[in-house]
Amino acid sequence: MEVFDMVLFALFAFTVVVFGFFIGNYVYKIFDGKKTFLDPVIAPIENALFRISRINVEKSQSFKEYTISLMVFNLFGIFILFFILFFQSAIWLNPQNFSNLSWHLALNTAVSFVTNTNWQSYSGESTMSYFSQMVGLGVQNFLSAATGVAVAVALMRGLTGRGIGNFYIDMTKTTLRILLPIAFIYAIFLISQGVIQNLSPYVDITTIEGATQTLAMGPVASQEAIKMLGTNGGGFFNANSAHPFENPNELTNFIQIFSIFLIPVALLFAYGKFAGNRREGIAIFGAMALLFALTLGSTYYAESQGNAMLSELGVEEGPSMEGKEVRFALGASSLFATVTTAASCGAVNSMHDSFSPLAGGVLMLQMMVGEVIFGGVGAGFYGMMIYALLSMFMIGLMVGKTPMYLGKKIEAYEIKAVIIALLLPSAAILGFSAYAVNCAEGLAGLNNAGPHGLSEILYAYTSAAANNGSAFAGLTANTPFYNVTLAIAMFIGRFGVIIPMIAIAASMSNKKTYALSSGSVKSDNTTFTVFLACTVLILGALTFLPALTFTAIAEHVLMLSGKLF
Amino acid sequence: MFKEIKKSVILFSGLTLICALVYPLAMYAIGNSVFADQAKGSLVYEEENPVASTLIAQNFTQPYYFHPRPSAAGEDGYDGTSSSGSNLGYTSQKLHDAVKERVEAYRTENGLSTSQKVPMDAVTTSGSGLDPHISIANATIQAKRVAEVRGIEENKVIDVIRKSTQQPYFGIIGKEKINVVNLNLTLDREFGKVKI
Numbered sequence: 057m058e059v060f061d062m063v064l065f066a067l068f069a070f071t072v073v074v075f076g077f078f079i080g081n082y083v084y085k086i087f088d089g090k091k092t093f094l095d096p097v098i099a100p101i102e103n104a105l106f107r108i109s110r111i112n113v114e115k116s117q118s119f120k121e122y123t124i125s126l127m128v129f130n131l132f133g134i135f136i137l138f139f140i141l142f143f144q145s146a147i148w149l150n151p152q153n154f155s156n157l158s159w160h161l162a163l164n165t166a167v168s169f170v171t172n173t174n175w176q177s178y179s180g181e182s183t184m185s186y187f188s189q190m191v192g193l194g195v196q197n198f199l200s201a202a203t204g205v206a207v208a209v210a211l212m213r214g215l216t217g218r219g220i221g222n223f224y225i226d227m228t229k230t231t232l233r234i235l236l237p238i239a240f241i242y243a244i245f246l247i248s249q250g251v252i253q254n255l256s257p258y259v260d261i262t263t264i265e266g267a268t269q270t271l272a273m274g275p276v277a278s279q280e281a282i283k284m285l286g287t288n289g290g291g292f293f294n295a296n297s298a299h300p301f302e303n304p305n306e307l308t309n310f311i312q313i314f315s316i317f318l319i320p321v322a323l324l325f326a327y328g329k330f331a332g333n334r335r336e337g338i339a340i341f342g343a344m345a346l347l348f349a350l351t352l353g354s355t356y357y358a359e360s361q362g363n364a365m366l367s368e369l370g371v372e373e374g375p376s377m378e379g380k381e382v383r384f385a386l387g388a389s390s391l392f393a394t395v396t397t398a399a400s401c402g403a404v405n406s407m408h409d410s411f412s413p414l415a416g417g418v419l420m421l422q423m424m425v426g427e428v429i430f431g432g433v434g435a436g437f438y439g440m441m442i443y444a445l446l447s448m449f450m451i452g453l454m455v456g457k458t459p460m461y462l463g464k465k466i467e468a469y470e471i472k473a474v475i476i477a478l479l480l481p482s483a484a485i486l487g488f489s490a491y492a493v494n495c496a497e498g499l500a501g502l503n504n505a506g507p508h509g510l511s512e513i514l515y516a517y518t519s520a521a522a523n524n525g526s527a528f529a530g531l532t533a534n535t536p537f538y539n540v541t542l543a544i545a546m547f548i549g550r551f552g553v554i555i556p557m558i559a560i561a562a563s564m565s566n567k568k569t570y571a572l573s574s575g576s577v578k579s580d581n582t583t584f585t586v587f588l589a590c591t592v593l594i595l596g597a598l599t600f601l602p603a604l605t606f607t608a609i610a611e612h613v614l615m616l617s618g619k620l621f
Numbered sequence: 622m623f624k625e626i627k628k629s630v631i632l633f634s635g636l637t638l639i640c641a642l643v644y645p646l647a648m649y650a651i652g653n654s655v656f657a658d659q660a661k662g663s664l665v666y667e668e669e670n671p672v673a674s675t676l677i678a679q680n681f682t683q684p685y686y687f688h689p690r691p692s693a694a695g696e697d698g699y700d701g702t703s704s705s706g707s708n709l710g711y712t713s714q715k716l717h718d719a720v721k722e723r724v725e726a727y728r729t730e731n732g733l734s735t736s737q738k739v740p741m742d743a744v745t746t747s748g749s750g751l752d753p754h755i756s757i758a759n760a761t762i763q764a765k766r767v768a769e770v771r772g773i774e775e776n777k778v779i780d781v782i783r784k785s786t787q788q789p790y791f792g793i794i795g796k797e798k799i800n801v802v803n804l805n806l807t808l809d810r811e812f813g814k815v816k817i
Contacts, residue, residue, distance in 0.1 A: 378745040
């Protein structure tokens with residue numbers, strides 16, 4: 057354990073909470089319709105957009121209206137992105153003359169970026185034109201994140217009895233008032249540190265020794281900022297945030313990790329304001345923080361042990377640097393990896409495939425429980441609400457009281473929706489993994505043999521269904537089989553959760569709110585926090601322990617006995 | 622339904638215009654006027670020709686230069702259009718074999734005995750394959766070789782290493798490390814290019 061690493065972790069926690077608090081207040085003001093300092097600039101643009109598209113700004117939508125708006129908007133997004141990628145060679149800004157994407161890669165990528173997964177079966181610098189990156193993928197980095205926030209806000213409104221609001225309005229406000237202003241400052245900072253932002257063809261250089269090297273270029277900084285802030289995680293380059301042009305130094309790295317958690321944490325503070333009781337938000341925050349401390353501790357510990365087989369070969373003792381950058385090393389790599397899989401970001405600054413077996417297992421587990429440890433922007437909040445409602449339901453049954461949350465009854469309808477949202481992604485992960493292991497197309501893409509090969513498959517579907525997007529990147533996923541099955545998993549993992557959550561929001565919104573009595577079960581205290589954290593762990597463990605036993609745990613045990621594959 | 626599609630299309634177009642054109646192009650304009658150097662890739666020029674980016678590792682094979690970490694980017698490594706790690710896990714035979722080979726090569730190159738430990742970063746590939754940094758330990762071991770081939774005192778090379786060492790930000794974020802590209806450029810500046 058190094059002091060520097062502990063300082064880094066502490067500094068990270070501190071900045072996230074402080075900035076999360078202030079942004080949280082700002083977020084609440086926006087969705088409560090209060091005035092904010094950006095109104096003079098942004099309100100006219102918004103009003104113009106709403107006027108031209110004839111969106112009724114007065115009326116809150118019903119469950120059905122909201123779902124239709126959201127689905128139409130997102131499906132249209134998939135359609136347009138598919139179109140851009142499938143015909144990219146005919147569009148501008150393609151200095152490297154990249155060809156059109158295959159139908160299955162275009163489909164996978166379109167679904168991937170619209171569902172905020174940002175799984176990448178391709179390598180950015182050898183596949184995507186600048187137009188595809190900047191316009192096609194770029195806009196979805198904003199809109200998919202904004203969709204998540206809109207649903208989270210709808211749920212906050214519903215739970216506190218205000219009507220779920222209008223999808224278009226909340227989504228637009230998130231984009232223009234939260235994401236865009238922060239991304240603006242963020243991108244300028246990144247450029248100042250060395251992240252590139254140009255539209256030049258790739259640069260050919262004659263190296264100092266006289267050899268040749270070609271450097272990939274592109275409008276990276278603008279993409280990078282929103283990629284992290286919107287927990288998208290789709291890198292401009294194949295190596296993602298390990299690439300020096302995306303993440304050149306420790307300072308940009310710190311800001312990148314910070315920006316993954318910023319909005320998820322801010323939303324929890326905003327929730328406290330919605331509920332009229334800050335402690336409601338803090339209780340959820342506490343459960344997430346508790347789980348995060350556990351996973352960060354485990355990842356860091358597992359990584360710090362190093363690879364004993366390397367030291368036998370005469371390499372100095374210490375954490376393995378395979379797949380890690382010198383400028384990030386153990387501490388910043390472990391922190392980044394834990395944060396990016398806790399939140400559904402999926403950007404990486406080190407290669408998860410080369411992590412120790414147990415650390416890899418922890419990263420998978422975080423995704424398996426549904427990206428609820430802070431989670432993706434918006435998605436983390438509504439994902440955790442699945443467990444919160446389930447917890448209150450179980451507590452209610454255990455103590456023999458009508459289960460209620462924030463004074464509203466939790467009934468069969470809500471529990472059905474909760475179960476759907478919980479089971480669909482889990483079924484997708486295990487079902488597709490089992491299918492892939494049993495067919496030649498599934499096994500064809502493996503980079504590692506033995507249990508680690510199975511981990512590569514399991515990680516892929518976990519990452520897809522959880523809308524994370526990181527990978528055990530050794531897996532060659534750019535095949536019709538993987539592209540299509542992963543696209544389905546991403547679609548289920550996204551909308552199979554969002555739609556039930558809107559249903560819950562709408563149904564709770566119409567319910568009577570009962571005043572809390574002295575005998576009511578409260579959700580704003582430590583007991584609830586601990587119960588909630590345990591629910592996440594137990595449900596996750598029950599569902600996925602067998603799968604993890606065959607992968608991470610088996611590999612760990614075999615590693616200890618010195619077995620190589 | 623048709624109404625919904627129309628709403629979506631209009632709103633989508635408007636937001637695309639703002640987020641995917643105005644925003645990145647504004648960043649382009651600001652970047653290339655205020656931070657032109659960084660925005661274009663932190664390139665180093667010699668007689669108007671780019672010879673390196675200070676952020677991207679390039680292959681150094683000559684004994685009078687410091688060598689970067691091994692690279693898994695592209696077929697031959699250090700491919701600036703094909704960033705990648707090896708993605709090999711702890712129990713990989715391939716990783717085991719590769720590291721074994723690299724340890725032997727490193728020892729031979731730098732005149733180390735078979736009992737001497739080799740720095741971790743010197744024999745493992747980075748996440749990007751373009752990691753421009755090496756550890757102080759790695760540089761210090763290589764200093765002897767570089768000094769010998771260049772026919773200068775080792776102390777002078779060590780001095781250059783010391784001067785080129787990057788310190789943690791604000792003294793707390795990050796660790797000491799050395800940028801190989803900058804280090805080799807400094808060597809050439811201080812002691813002249815080696816003529817072959």
